[in-house]
Structures are given as C-alpha cells and as structure tokens.
Amino acid sequence: MAESPDTPQVSPNVGSPATGAHGLGPHVVGQRVVVRRLLPGETGPTGGPAMTDTLGECLSWGRGLCEVRTADGTVVTIHLADIVSGKPVPPRPSVRLRVPPRELHLRSDAWPSTEHEELGEWVLRATGLVPDAQHPQGRLVRRANSALAIGDPGMPTVQAAERVRDFYAQRGQAAYATAVVDDVVDRELADLGWGLDPVGEVLVQVVAVSRAVRQLRGRATAYDVSLDEEELGAEVARAALRLGEEASLRAHLDGDVVTLHDLLVAPEHRRRGLARAVVAEALDWAASRGATTAQVQVTASNAPAVQLWGAAGFSTHHAYRYRVAD
Numbered sequence: 001m002a003e004s005p006d007t008p009q010v011s012p013n014v015g016s017p018a019t020g021a022h023g024l025g026p027h028v029v030g031q032r033v034v035v036r037r038l039l040p041g042e043t044g045p046t047g048g049p050a051m052t053d054t055l056g057e058c059l060s061w062g063r064g065l066c067e068v069r070t071a072d073g074t075v076v077t078i079h080l081a082d083i084v085s086g087k088p089v090p091p092r093p094s095v096r097l098r099v100p101p102r103e104l105h106l107r108s109d110a111w112p113s114t115e116h117e118e119l120g121e122w123v124l125r126a127t128g129l130v131p132d133a134q135h136p137q138g139r140l141v142r143r144a145n146s147a148l149a150i151g152d153p154g155m156p157t158v159q160a161a162e163r164v165r166d167f168y169a170q171r172g173q174a175a176y177a178t179a180v181v182d183d184v185v186d187r188e189l190a191d192l193g194w195g196l197d198p199v200g201e202v203l204v205q206v207v208a209v210s211r212a213v214r215q216l217r218g219r220a221t222a223y224d225v226s227l228d229e230e231e232l233g234a235e236v237a238r239a240a241l242r243l244g245e246e247a248s249l250r251a252h253l254d255g256d257v258v259t260l261h262d263l264l265v266a267p268e269h270r271r272r273g274l275a276r277a278v279v280a281e282a283l284d285w286a287a288s289r290g291a292t293t294a295q296v297q298v299t300a301s302n303a304p305a306v307q308l309w310g311a312a313g314f315s316t317h318h319a320y321r322y323r324v325a326d
Helices: 101-106 157-169 184-191 209-216 274-288 303-311
Strands: 032-043 049-062 065-069 075-079 083-088 115-119 122-126 176-180 202-208 226-233 236-243 247-254 257-265 293-299 315-324
Touching: 032 065, 032 075, 049 075, 101 202, 101 315, 115 157, 122 157, 157 176, 157 184, 176 184, 184 315, 202 209, 202 303, 209 274, 209 293, 226 274, 236 274, 247 274, 257 274, 293 303
Parallel strands: 257 293
Antiparallel strands: 032 049, 032 083, 049 065, 065 075, 115 122, 176 315, 202 293, 202 315, 226 236, 236 247, 247 257
16 A cells, blocks of 8 residues: 655654544544644644644554545555544535535526526526426426526625516516525525425435436336437437326436436326336436436425435435515
C-alpha cells in the first residue's frame, strides 16, 4: 500500500493504548473517520506541537498503527501514539444527493412550458391544461404551471412574490410557487400569507440508473412493453411506454438525467408486476442513451408509490410543496 510522504516512520510517543480517550479503536475499521494527529519534530504556528487532520476510511488498526485511505486514494499510516483526537463521521452523501434541488427541477421539465420567464434564479412557467390518458380534456399540472421558487430571485422576496402574482393573473391562473420544504423562500412566502396546496409534500427521489436496473433485474416479469420516443433537442428526448391498456409510463431524458412520471396501472391489474416491467423498460431505454441518474417525484402521502420506488433503490433527495397566493 502507498504511504503519505509525511507519514512518520518512528514515533517518540510510545505507550498509547489500542483504544485511546478519543474513542477510536479496532471497531472503526471500515468506517469513515477523522483523525487529528501530532507531527513529531515539527512546531505549530503558535509554538506548540504541529498537528494535522486526516479524513478518510479506516483500513486497519493494530500493532501500534492505523491506516486511513483519503478521498484521493492515498493511504496514510498513523502511529496510535500520535493520535490526539478522532471520531467516526457519517459517510459521504451520494454524488446524486449533492446535486442542488434547482438543477434536478430544471432537468425534470417533462411538460415543456409554452411560456418560460426567468426571475433571477426563479423560473415562472405556464403551460395551461395538459391532456393525458386519464384527462383527455387536459388537467392543470402544478409543476408546469407554477413558479420554481428556488434560489435568489434577484430582488426581495416580497417583490418577487408580486411579480409571480402578476404573471399568473395575466394568464387567468392562480399563482403557485414550488418551494423546497422549510427553505428560506418557503418560510418567507408563508410569512407573506401564501398558503399550502392540499397535495401536501412531494418527495424528489433519485437513484443511479445502474443500481435501479440491478434492483429490478430478475424481479420484473417479462411483458411486451411498447415504447415510442421523440427527440426534443440535443441530448433531450422523451418516451411513452405502454403495456396494452393495463399500464403506462412516461420518461423525460435531459442529458444524463431521466425523469420518470405519470406511472399508471389499471386497478384491476395491480400487484402483477406491471409497474416494475414498464419502469425496467424505461430505465433500459434511458441507460442506452447515456442516462446515469433517474429521478421521480412522488407525493409523500402515497405510501404504495413510495414503497414501489424504494424497492427500485430510489432515496429522497429533498421535499417540496406548492405555495399558493392568498
């Protein structure tokens, strides 16, 4: 194993127990830890002993030494006698969980808005009624007819809220804002009297496409799923998947992110694996076009849907809700 160039080969601080007052010990092997240690023979900026911190995965602990692998792959060997303090720390969050909420929302534009107006980092969207299999005359989709109120609007929230009101009033629509739950914008809109839409909290859930495919492989019953795709632009496409009149799903691909939405299974055909079959087909399609991340948006109160997506490996990135002007 490679060693850090600053690793001391001999420590003058002998006699340290296998588990010190810091609480580290053999039990942390395999865990992510932070270790503060002395640098023998070096002086710190205030004249005392020099110290440094090492963050990474503890690989081994014993014979007076522990080894920690840092994020760049370097293995640092530390004399137990040199450890000043340390503790286990939570695992690094998934790369997908570190994606800003605003980016996920912008890449889930499954209903390209007929009108799209930027207000700083906010985005005002208006599509009107959106027809689908269950609503041939169209329905008002909140995501496509609300202001994406995430980030800085470039002005005080009270002024931005009035701009949102005016935008939707001119189109004969109620003013809705999509806000991350308990975010500063969410709280400020509440203080301005914007109420909550009855739909409640919506969970944005994400997963690595490769993981979801593995989760579903062998569990999805083989069905003849049809797929119609449409190119919308560079690296942007959408697909409609159907399993006769029994199940359907839509997918929107934006670069390496695919959004799955409008999953429907006829009540009399549920619990037959139809949902897994169309989801698996959609993920295969997305993977073939370079998607690495899949996301869904599901109402928190819809327990069966939350369970379905959880079984496919999805986990919650954040929650949002709709604020409506009084």
